Amino acid sequence: MYGIVNKAIEGLVTENFGVEKWIEIKALSNIQEERFLSHEQYDDSVTFGLATAAAEVLHLPIAKVLVAFGKYWVLKTAKKHYGSLMDSGGNDFDNFLLNLPNFHSRVMLLYPNIQPPEFKVHKEEDDVFHVHYYSTRPGLTHFVEGLLLGLGEAFGKNVKVLLVRSREQGFDHDEFEIAC
Ligand code: HEM
Structure with missing residues (x-):
């Protein structure tokens, strides 16, 4: 990376x-x-x-390190170094999440050779989203959990992030339910 x-x-x-x-x-x-x-x-x-x-x-535990890292990435790294890129992702939490599938295509303008994550996002009902995370890399599930919590905090929302399916359980991707 x-x-x-x-x-x-x-x-x-x-x-x-x-x-x-x-x-x-x-x-x-x-x-x-x-x-x-x-x-x-x-x-x-x-x-x-x-x-x-x-x-x-x-x-x-490694899961705690990865959650902390995800939060740090959004709240410190992205905020400090990539403010305008983050702004281009959406002006509130809901829009940012719905635009997440396209986010790394803009990141690729800065880092052209990334192997980006893939996201699919569905709004299930008011204030409930499902985020599907696909990756060529195993082991980053809790990093994504931290990223999603960090995004909630960045937009002033108290979000709950629940892992409903995981690669660890044998699925081909991770699925999170986000309630905000
Ligand atoms: C300005 C903000 C961001 C920048 C500059 C950025 C940049 C990057 C870079 C450089 C990588 C390494 C990939 C590689 O080298 O192959 C990466 C990976 C990753 N990013 Fe971002 N990112 C940003 C925001 C986000 C956000 C908001 C999310 C999700 C909520 C996210 C999710 C991920 C994940 C999950 C990976 C691991 C790649 C994988 O799953 O294989 N990133 N990002």
């Missing part, structure tokens, strides 16, 4: 737990790089290795 993702993990760890923990996490995952470059592509194993090492060093 592009280095911006690894840099965001670094931000999450250093801002919440301190730089010493980040050094420990990098050492545990055998990372030689002094710093990650946002627009350079790194093997996915680097990102997964960092997340796994963070869980171990911080004594947290």
